[in-house]
Amino acid sequence: MMSRLITEGDRTGILPAMWPGLAPTVTYRSECPRCGRPTVACWCAWLRPFRPRTRVVILQHPRERTKPIGSGRMAHLSLLGSSLHVGVRFDDDPAVARALGDPEAPAVLLYPGPNVPAIETLPRNVPRTLVVVDGTWRTSRTVVRLNRVLQALPRVRLDPTTPSEYRIRSQPQPDFVSTVEALRLSLRALEGDDPRFDGLLEPFRAMIRMQLEFQARAARGDPDVPRYPSRRPRA
Numbered sequence: 699m700m701s702r703l704i705t706e707g708d709r710t711g712i713l714p715a716m717w718p719g720l721a722p723t724v725t726y727r728s729e730c731p732r733c734g735r736p737t738v739a740c741w742c743a744w745l746r747p748f749r750p751r752t753r754v755v756i757l758q759h760p761r762e763r764t765k766p767i768g769s770g771r772m773a774h775l776s777l778l779g780s781s782l783h784v785g786v787r788f789d790d791d792p793a794v795a796r797a798l799g800d801p802e803a804p805a806v807l808l809y810p811g812p813n814v815p816a817i818e819t820l821p822r823n824v825p826r827t828l829v830v831v832d833g834t835w836r837t838s839r840t841v842v843r844l845n846r847v848l849q850a851l852p853r854v855r856l857d858p859t860t861p862s863e864y865r866i867r868s869q870p871q872p873d874f875v876s877t878v879e880a881l882r883l884s885l886r887a888l889e890g891d892d893p894r895f896d897g898l899l900e901p902f903r904a905m906i907r908m909q910l911e912f913q914a915r916a917a918r919g920d921p922d923v924p925r926y927p928s929r930r931p932r933a
Contacts, residue, residue, distance in 0.1 A: 733771060741772070744904040746897035749778035752828050752888050754881060755797045755805070756782045757848075759833035759841055769878035769902055770832030776898050777881070788845050798847065803827045807851040808884055809842060817854040817887045828884060832877045856880055856887075878902050 730740040754777050758770045763784050774782040781797050788794040798805040805827040808817065820826070829851060831838040842848050862875040875883070882898045889895075 733775065739905070739908055741901040741905045741908070742775075744901035745772075745775055746894070746900055747776055747778050748894040748897070750885050750889060750892075750894075752826050752885055753797070753800070753803050754780035755794070755827060755829045756780060756877070757788060757794070757829065757831050757841060758782060758784045759786065759831070759837040760784055761834075761837055762832050768832070769876045772901050772905070773830075773878040773881050773898065776878070776901070786841055786844060788841075789847050794847070798827060798829065798851070800827060805829055805851055807831075807842075807848055807853045808856060808880065809838070809848075809853050810855040811853055814853045814855045816857055817884055820854060820888060822888060822890060826888060828881075828888070830877060830881060830884075835874070856883055858883060876902070 728737040729735065730737055730742060732742050733740055735741065754773070756770050756774055762768045762770055771782065774780050781793070783791065783794055783797075785791070803825040806820070807829045809831065829848070831841050831848075833841065856875075858875050858879075862879055878898055879902070882895050885895050885898075886892070
């Protein structure tokens with residue numbers, strides 16, 4: 699297998715045919731400036747950005763930003779016009795207030811609860827702002843509990859009919875899905891069938907295939923499996 703040392707000024711390296719956009723080995727954690735993933739595991743080559751009619755606002759718990767595997771940023775890079783806000787408290791955040799305060803696209807919160815209607819009950823072809831909390835169920839509950847601006851929003855729930863494709867992470871319940879999967883299903887419910895929505899899962903599936911491949915190679919003792927520090931040394 700061909701390999702090449704990736705330096706700070708050369709993030710592309712020689713690309714194996716199996717993974718376009720990847721290099722097989724690195725000696726330190728060179729990161730893609732777009733997705734923030736290590737260059738060896740970058741999934742940007744599979745992004746298919748498009749602009750939905752629905753405005754998407756992603757509120758990401760800080761723990762998700764540092765996780766090696768997460769789909770909130772993936773969804774943000776795929777959905778043109780979306781916004782990604784990292785934090786726990788957003789009541790006094792002017793950017794979030796602007797995103798949620800557009801009277802031409804009223805905001806709804808995608809979050810389950812007692813007597814919360816299914817997202818399919820909302821009329822289609824109506825401009826909306828869809829608010830999604832990106833985090834584990836525990837951290838997302840914390841975000842909703844600490845923000846009056848979210849508690850005041852009307853809620854809708856999602857009822858997935860198929861299990862999550864997140865094979866590298868166990869789900870607490872069979873109907874729990876990742877953020878990018880939830881957004882794909884939600885946009886289809888709000889806007890109808892559109893082949894572009896299926897493109898949301900291309901980088902997600904590529905990321906899963908890469909992780910499974912790395913795990914299999916590591917189990918075989920493959921010396922070409924990338925090993926590097928989890929954090930780049932400070933200058």
